[in-house]
Amino acid sequence: MSKVSISKPAVACLFSALLVACLVACCNDPYDTGDGSLSYMRADFVEVSTNSSAEAVSAVSDDGKILTLSPAIGADWLTAKDSVYRALLYYNVAEGMDAELVGEATVKPIAVGNVIVPNVINASSGNRVYPVDPVNLESMWMSKNGRYLNLDISVKVGAKDGKIGSQSIGVAYVGSYTGSDGSVVHRLVFAHGQNGVPEYYSSQAYVSIPLYRMPYAVTKADRIEITVNDYDGKVTKTFVVG
Template sequence: MPKTPYRIRLFTVAAAFVGLMSAGCSSDSYDTGDGNYSYLTADFALVTTDASAALVAASTDDGASLSFDRPYKAGWTAKPDTVYRALVYYDKKPTEKVALRAVTQIPVMAVHKPEDVKNMTDAPLGVESVWKAKNGKYVNVALLLKTGKMDDSSQGQTIALVCDSFSDTGDGRKVADLRFVHDQGGVPQYYTSRVYVSIPMAEFSDVDKIDITFNAYNGTVRKSLSIK
């Protein structure tokens, strides 16, 4: 599965599903309880492309296997027969195939050494939530980034995940000390946008716990998760 580079350039952060959600808020939907979006579900998943690079199936973090009722073309699915990390919006109905309404690619964070990001600034960011996927394959992170309209198209925010060290808890458990680094990249800070990223747990097969540090707007934030 393709991973993002150690730095993720975020020119704009948009809510991919705002239009569909707005359309679903009609009086008909509330009156009948069975409107066009009554079955709408959002899940983190691994999505698969076919020979034409269209999305045809997904495996969710909850363990569900989905087949889409028609091939779905996304601008970022350039490679055929490839697996991507994504947030999928679909109609959850008791049918053999499901209708995929929208899909957003989720960056998979590569883990890097401190020297890889020595030229990045350490600008603050927001941390909304951190949680381990039900299948244990990823830790998902919801970040809150301040952004705005840019005059220079070369501007963009950058995020990196660094592993500073490994430590021992004293009872034989191994801990990975991770840190998010954020470079504002000259982007104006007019409003806040949510960005999801995923950390692959395959990188930490011999680790029992991860500690993640964020330089947040309200000070240092630390999140600890047992991964075994």
């Protein structure tokens, strides 16, 4: 499983106060603030490509928009050169340009936020052990292109002896079955290890499960069933891939 260090609420840590409303709402619509400079700000989940300086220079959104970022933008977590990352991109649409972008466009990036892409382990044999400590589940949705199953979660964090510990996040594939309609249903369990980190306050995180990197073949006709251990009890939802 992937280990992540979440030291404080992600909204305050990664983005300015101006972006709080958009981040919490997980918006994909224009950020409407009237006639000011932020009137055409957008937020999209994307795959960003970096250049030889590890700066994001282009992005492809889940709904197929191809974006050239001008100027290029860096972030502390963007460390690999000439690579592709999953991210939450905030950007401005140029004045006079249709805010509902389609196709290709050059845009001005504002911030690029990290999205956790967890490892998926094959636990279908029943002999793999993984933690299922609770999280606060806000929402789940399938990307329009079918490449990712996305989760908006909050985990409990806190310092111990003045240090913030790492928590583990992953996904376990526990088997497949044929549904009543004849479709193949793949069962996933969201894995989370609190790892002894104190549970003092909540920190938001976005998680994108890569359906193209599973221990089994996924088709557009398949369904994904995922179970998440929420603090209020287990939540199971099913999504169509295509």
